[in-house]
Amino acid sequence: MASSFSFLRTHEDLHSDLQVENTYNQTVNDTQIDKPTALSVYLLERRIDCMSISSIVEAIHKACRENKKITVANYNIHSFNLSMQLPWYYEFLQSAEIANCDSVGILKAIGYMGLDLPLDYRTSYTLLMPTILENCDRKNYSVFLLGGKPQYLQTAIDNLQFKYPRASFAGHHGYFDKQDPQANQSAIDKINQFKPNVLIVGMGMPIQEHWVQQHRHSLQVNAIMLGGAIIDRMAGAVPDCPHMISDVGLEWFYRFCREPKRLAARYLLGNPAFALHIALAMFHQMSLRVELTPKLENLDL
Template sequence: MTIPSIVEAVQRACIEGNKIIVANYNIHSFNLSMQLPWYYDFLQSVEIANCDSVGILKAIAYMGLDLPLDYRASYTLLMPKILESCNQHRFSVFFLGAKPEYLQIALERLKLKYPNACFAGHHGYFDKEDPKANQAVIEQINQVKPNILVVGMGMPIQESWVQKHRSSLEVNAIMLGGAIIDRMAGIVSDCPDLISNMGLEWLYRLTREPKRLAARYLLGNPAFALHIALAMSNADALRVELMPGIDG
């Protein structure tokens, strides 16, 4: 889905009072879906799982379907459009995640930039295995009754939390946002468009957070490439097996 179509789907859910979940596929989430069966099932169960990576588009092209760059819906590009829609329609947004001080900075910035929308939030540093702590967070969200809930606690923690509690959340759209709160607070910088369009955003982020992201990219990217190569090899072998025999 392109960014305009995702924004339209979220907007429609808010206006019509439905509930949808917007997850995303990048190389890291693809690898997680191969390692964790529950994660794969979660991505298959959501209403939207958009492409969040040039690497995914390149893999799709390698497998035979060449899609334009318009189908890359990274949060750097998507979130401003979502927030503009919220400002236009006076929607409310609840952010769940990040450190308390970073969350507060992000909320203050958003309130200044989008004065017609309503913003609230809760930090992500609570015990997600504690039923009482989870219930307190859910009650706070439901008390606000936001149109959109953005959960930014990193993969796969955020997906696990949403999978467990989505039925209890009184919201119209749940969006999995990763480090989006840190970005809006200015703690994590956005990748320049030129680098991102070349498919090198992973390298940009690796140079800024090498300790946290080294394993994800230096091991994850080759693992992803291997998955795609094996898939193509298996597909070619299957096509050969299904070819009709030729009589001598």
């Protein structure tokens, strides 16, 4: 059964001279995109920004250069499931300036719905974060880490400062009472005193998204990135998944084997639930909506 998708608006391809004309409301079946064109794919009405790593880095750099604020969230199977369960979480992801694809499973689901995308569109933090930090190092940007245990946080800061000496790093652990106004204000004050270009919030889903949703307006930063366990990984407490495993879509299995008690419900229940959503969408011949993302210099951040 072939599903379809519609181009609702067209723009010049970000990475090439490709021009798409007269495609308003055009329906395309069994289409394959080979070039890393910046796309916004609406999978079950969830907007997933399929962008290359360089495009995301450019968007963050633009926000820093122009002193604007953007939120960079991400879609993997777990966050997709949360968006189906929690209305506020869905609204948060929809409102983020970027909600990039962080999962081979999401790419496969898009493929099952009729649009085959290359692996270049999977911008997991394992691939994305080193490039972000390298750019921060080149531009002498400042980075604030919010989250993790105190001992892991300091180790992560030390590791990053050693590896990226021209960037500036500071942080605040994530073990404070998120319901306590004074504790929240203390964390916000520490962030704003540092005035980071990039704020990485690593508290796990959906706690980190809820915290950012509540306090985004108070944060004096340029780019807010939702990072999950990224601070523990920066500290070396949690190893990165080998590329040969993640590239075939088995990163979930790698992480499950390392932390079966914590991740059992997420993967053993969440993955089948996600597959069921996609199967039902295909059965009912639901279509993808796809928009070509405008060139970044024209985005109103």
